[in-house]
Amino acid sequence: MDLLEYQGKQLFARHGIPVPSGKPARTVEDAVAAAEEIGYPCVVKAQVQIGGRGKAGGIKVANDRAQVEQHAGAILGMDIRGLTVGEVWIESASEIVSEYYASIVFDRSAKAPLIMLSTKGGMDIEAVADEDPDAIARLHVDPLLGFQDFHGRRLAFEAKVDEDVVRPVGAMLSKLYDAFIAEEATLVEVNPMIVTPERGVKALDAKVTLDDNALYRHPENADLRDPSAEDTQEQMAHERGLIYVKLDGDIGILGNGAGLVMSTLDVVALAGGKPANFLDAGGGSKAEAITSAVEVILSNPKVKAVLFNIFGGITRCDEVAMGLIEAFKQINPTVPFVVRLDGTNDKEGRQLLAEANLPNVHIKSTMDGAAKKVVELAAAS
Amino acid sequence: MSILVDRSTKLVVSGITGREGTFHSLRNRDYGTQVVAGVTPGKGGQDVEGIPVFNTFHDAVQNTGANTAMIFVPPRFAADSILEAEDAGVGLIIAITEGIPAHDELRVFNTIKKNGRSRLVGPNCPGILSPGKATVGIIPASFFKEGNVGVVSRSGTLTYQIGNELARSGFGNSTIVGIGGDPVPGTDFVDVIGLFEADSETDLIVMCGEIGGDAEERAAEFIAASVSKPVLAYIAGFTAPPGKTMGHAGAIVSGSKGTAAAKAEALEAKGVRVGRTPTEVAEVAISLLGAAA
Incomplete structure (x- = not known):
């Protein structure tokens, strides 16, 4: 789960990481009230999970009440690369001497957290990595040992931060590591991490990704999920316990097992x-799950044809067939279906489908043949 | 031969008294696997259809000589159960459980690596099957026959798909190893391919990869440097959009990293043939095996 900037900053603050003070607001009135409390100058920042907010006009400095009103009014409801801004974050403006970059990522390859630090903050770090890889200091931390002060010093000296901020930078990294571990994050990124005129450091932005599988241990983080920000079908699938990812095509897909569905x-x-979607009905799918999956797939109005690709292992093909027959009874689909059933009880499944004689359902025995057929049908409708 | 599981496997199952745990333990036993024990804290002294249940892994190992563990407990108990099996000296631990928190997996992986006495396969994997000998996990064994193709895969159903096409053409498998779809697998392609290379029964190696991470890229390097047997590959997820987790926790393209295209390219650059569909992989395997026969 990705957090919004301000949720990330509030999480940072809980771990003692210095962040500018601020307040979220969903209306212009609330934004003005927040600014009056925080004082001027302040910054009005659009809260959407996408980069390039500044360029899109989603981040503005306000020097007085009228400017807050004007900026919050313009930013709330603004469309930033396909996302509508529903919330702004009002924070006190910071004086910036230098902009650094710091992050901790869950490095799957090394099986250890990877800390990165650079004095080239405030810009796209992937671009920095391409153009000037030496500008980024990197260090893996043994997860059984945890972060040590020397890790912070090594990184700070290697990244060539100003000598008088080596200590606060190290302290910031140590606290970021604490947050990374305690909150079970897979990414914490601060870009920029600024040096202030008082020669301290502060997190001016926050990007935090949390491990969904660990949210049960962090109910306060789990509550940050905003279902209204999710796609309609994805939300519907989530509620039904289905694994669904919306794509931008017109062929609905259902299969069992993540690898087989990707394939x-x-x-x-x-x-x-x-393809219009990824949908993994899972192992041992029962008829009800299949019926419910068909509803989710067809609720996407772009879908012109549907492909079922089932290789029955624990999943029984006759259960899948029964689910599809039930779905036809309940929702009476108007688009064609291609069904490929193979594996456990495939003959029984095909037999059930043949007997049910569902309108516009085509039964295929191979994956490639089924794919070809569904593409033809989608193109024809 | 075959690798990892065979007739000498003596299996202890953590979570044997749960519904799924019981079902699959008995299926494994029906196939011929020696299922010697179960572990459920508080149910020591009971039995599941004749399989004795112990309170701890230590008791189970001491009393039965179990050398392989299968982990079937829910995600919140799984890391602890794996570490307990490791502490009790079980040499091979196969974790079926899906949904284990990533930081737990990190701790487990590094602990096992540091102690250097056990191998973990999984988590979030379908298990290991050596046809005709033994099966541990949830792989539908009836679709596979004995043979000389070693398969290693991040995905269960995709493996069944390819294995079944081979079986229909009369070919079989030495061992099928599901390494699982999580970000921190205990055992990787490189480990399993190395085992197949050393296995006298394996003549051809098939690897099924998917988006996310760089295990396939590392396998490509390893194959070029250390593998003499032919290797065929399949990669799933060419059409997966970046930033979206595709079912498996580990199947995600992050920025421009971990794409299927990059993996296929890395493998092909090292001379590994990559099939475009599961059917094509099976067809190529069949033509190679047919030519050798």
Whole structure:
């Protein structure tokens, strides 16, 4: 789960990481009230999970009440690269001497947290990594040992931060590591981490990604999820316990097992089609789960044809067939279906489908043949 | 031969008294695997269809000589259970559980690595099957026959798909190893491919990768440097958009990293043939095996 900037800053503050004081607001009135409390100058920042907010006009400095009103009014409801701004964060403006970069990522390859520090903050770090890789100091921390002060010193000296801020930079990294571990994050990123005129450091931005599998241990973080920000189908699937990812094509996909579903998307694309979604009905899918999955897939109005690709292991093909038959009874779909059933009880499943004689359902025995058929049907409708 | 599990496997199952745990333990036993014990704290002294249940892994190992563990407990108990099996000296630990927190996996991986006495396979994997010998996990064994193709995969159903196409053409497998779809697998492609290279029964190696991480890229380097047997690869997720987790916790393209295209390219650059569909992988495998026969 990705946090909004201000949620990340509030999380940082809980771990003693210096951040500018601020308040979130969903209306112009609340934004003005927040600014009056925080004082001027202050910054009005759009809260959406996407980069390039500044360039899009989503971050503005306000020197008085009228400016807060004007900026909050313009930013709330603004569209930033497809996302509507529903919330702003009002924070006290900071004086910036230098802009650094700091992050901790969950490095799958090294199986250890990776800390990165650079004096080239405030810009796209991937670009810095490409153009000037030596400008980024990197260090893996043994997760069984944890962060030590020397890690902070090594990084600070290697990144060539100003000598008088080596200590506060090290302290900031140590606290970021605490937050990374305690909150079970897979990413904490501060860009920029600023040096203030008082020669301290502060997190001027916050990007935090939390491990979904660990949210049960962090109910306060789990509560930050905003279902209204999710796509309609994804939200619907989430409520039904289905694994669904919306894509931008017109062929609905259902399969069992993440690898097989990914493979199905690829095979459909190779046949010239565009998948509308990823949907993993999971192992041992029962008929009700299948019915419910069909509802989710068809609630996307772009879907022109649907492909079922099932290889039954623990999942029984006859259960899948029963689920589809039930879905037809309940929702009476108008788009064609191609169904490929293979594996456990596949003959029984195909038999059930043949007997039910569902309108516009095509039964195929191979994955490639099924993909070709569904692409044809989608193109024809 | 075969690798990792065979007739000498003596299995202890953590979570054997749960519904799924019981079901799959008995299926493994029906296949011929020696299932010697179960572990459920507080249920020591009971039995599951004749399989004795112990309170701790230590008791189970001491009383039965179990050398392999299968972890079937829910995610919040799984890391602890894996570490307990390791502490009790179980040499091979196969974790089926899906949804273990990433930081738990990090701690488990590094602890096992540091102690250097156990191998972890998984988590979030379907298990290991050596056809005709033994199976540990949830792989539907009836689709596979004995043979000389070693398969290693991050995905369960995709493996079944390819294995089944091979079986229909009369070919079988030495061992099928599901390494799982999580970000921190205990055992990686490189480890398993190394084992297949050394296995006298394996003549061809098939690896099924997917988006996320760089395990496939590292496998490509390893194959070029250390593998003499032919290796075929399949990669799933060419159409996966960046930033979206595709079912498996580890299947995510982060920025421009971990794409299927980059993986396929890395493998092909090292001379590993990459099939475009699961069917094509099976077809190529069949033509290679047919030519050798």
